Amino acid sequence: MTTARRDTYTPETLLSVAVRVFNERGYDGTSMEHLSKAAGISKSSIYHHVAGKEELLRRAVSRALDGLFAILDEPGAVRGRAVERVEYVTRRTVEVLIAELPYVTLLLRVRGNTATERWAMERRREFDHRVAELLGAAAAEGDLRSDVDIRLATRLLFGMINSLVEWYRPHPDQAERDQLAETVAHLAFDGLRKAR
Amino acid sequence: MTTARRDTYTPETLLSVAVRVFNERGYDGTSMEHLSKAAGISKSSIYHHVAGKEELLRRAVSRALDGLFAILDEPGAVRGRAVERVEYVTRRTVEVLIAELPYVTLLLRVRGNTATERWAMERRREFDHRVAELLGAAAAEGDLRSDVDIRLATRLLFGMINSLVEWYRPHPDQAERDQLAETVAHLAFDGLRKAR
Numbered sequence: 001m002t003t004a005r006r007d008t009y010t011p012e013t014l015l016s017v018a019v020r021v022f023n024e025r026g027y028d029g030t031s032m033e034h035l036s037k038a039a040g041i042s043k044s045s046i047y048h049h050v051a052g053k054e055e056l057l058r059r060a061v062s063r064a065l066d067g068l069f070a071i072l073d074e075p076g077a078v079r080g081r082a083v084e085r086v087e088y089v090t091r092r093t094v095e096v097l098i099a100e101l102p103y104v105t106l107l108l109r110v111r112g113n114t115a116t117e118r119w120a121m122e123r124r125r126e127f128d129h130r131v132a133e134l135l136g137a138a139a140a141e142g143d144l145r146s147d148v149d150i151r152l153a154t155r156l157l158f159g160m161i162n163s164l165v166e167w168y169r170p171h172p173d174q175a176e177r178d179q180l181a182e183t184v185a186h187l188a189f190d191g192l193r194k195a196r
Numbered sequence: 197m198t199t200a201r202r203d204t205y206t207p208e209t210l211l212s213v214a215v216r217v218f219n220e221r222g223y224d225g226t227s228m229e230h231l232s233k234a235a236g237i238s239k240s241s242i243y244h245h246v247a248g249k250e251e252l253l254r255r256a257v258s259r260a261l262d263g264l265f266a267i268l269d270e271p272g273a274v275r276g277r278a279v280e281r282v283e284y285v286t287r288r289t290v291e292v293l294i295a296e297l298p299y300v301t302l303l304l305r306v307r308g309n310t311a312t313e314r315w316a317m318e319r320r321r322e323f324d325h326r327v328a329e330l331l332g333a334a335a336a337e338g339d340l341r342s343d344v345d346i347r348l349a350t351r352l353l354f355g356m357i358n359s360l361v362e363w364y365r366p367h368p369d370q371a372e373r374d375q376l377a378e379t380v381a382h383l384a385f386d387g388l389r390k391a392r
Contacts, residue, residue: 083389135388145382145390152379153388155363156356163355183348186341191387192331192349193279194341 009041011049011059018056019102027057027106028113054116061110061120064103067096068127082137083144087189089131090157094181097164105165128158157188205237207245211259214252215298223253223302224309250312257306257316260299263292264323278333279340283385285327286353290377293360301361324354353384 017039021030032053036043050056071077076088097104107124110117132154138144144153161184171177213235217226228249232239246252267273272284293300303320306313328350334340340349357380367373 144388156383159359160352160356167351187352189387189389191385192340192344193385
């Protein structure tokens with residue numbers, strides 16, 4: 001089996017192994033030795049694909065960040081009232097988080113010890129900031145409750161969404177995944193209480 | 197200064213030092229040596245107060261758990277409609293989390309490698325379960341949106357609340373702290389959107 005893997009390794013499969021090991025051991029706690037063992041290929045074979053573990057980290061968090069930023073260019077995120085746009089972005093963020101779960105998990109756990117980690121944190125803050133701007137626009141259009149502090153609401157919204165990486169387990173049922181995104185959006189924008 | 201600390205050490209001050217070190221290094225990564233250095237007292241002085249680091253962990257997470265469970269016996273949590281009670285518990289949970297921030301942070305980070313950690317996780321799940329029951333009662337009384345999945349809503353609610361330990365920084369202003377609890381409760385139960 002090791003031989004078969006050695007023959008068929010691609011940068012893509014190597015990346016998925018690396019992300020799993022990074023999430024298990026932490027990025028700082030992962031050595032090339034760990035990656036080599038987990039992938040079942042030699043360190044020199046890994047160096048054939050990438051310059052080192054930081055390149056694997058950059059590729060992995062880029063996949064998460066590209067998925068998240070792409071949402072902001074989708075029609076639902078750029079047309080219509082800001083409150084509808086931000087609700088759309090919330091729902092899609094949950095969907096991307098689920099679709100790219102190990103990659104977003106890694107993104108949310110980087111701690112800023114290397115240049116790549118700091119870059120990833122900066123890009124992540126930029127995404128949060130874009131969503132905060134949408135919330136601000138929704139407030140300016142009079143569609144949000146007037147007693148809401150936008151900065152606080154943004155943090156709580158992402159606190160709720162990002163908590164998914166801690167407890168969500170991949171579910172094969174597409175309807176269940178759709179329901180999760182709907183529930184997050186409903187809870188955040190309409191609340192749990194039945195309209196009075 | 198070390199002398200002064202040596203003279204005045206109490207189990208309470210030792211606990212607060214231990215919790216800080218546990219949160220910084222992780223419980224598993226903390227040795228009695230680390231605690232001794234951080235407290236500025238000898239290991240034998242620490243053993244004068246406690247049997248070991250697991251006793252410090254038990255005391256620390258007990259403080260967080262006692263604070264949380266006490267909420268459930270308060271008048272606001274036992275009288276009135278379930279939806280009002282669960283909203284009250286949500287607000288008070290945020291207040292306890294802020295008042296006991298390092299202790300609750302530690303509670304949320306234990307991983308289950310020791311008997312004390314597993315006990316703490318079990319008690320924490322029990323608290324979550326009690327809140328889920330309250331949400332279920334509110335749904336049964338017809339006060340929650342009918343499309344809400346209680347299990348999912350409980351997880352998202354705690355995801356939002358527990359995210360506070362990651363980004364909240366203690367604020368001396370009581371009004372600001374009150375506002376945080378209000379905002380969490382409003383967001384969860386009434387949503388961000390202005391009533392239509």
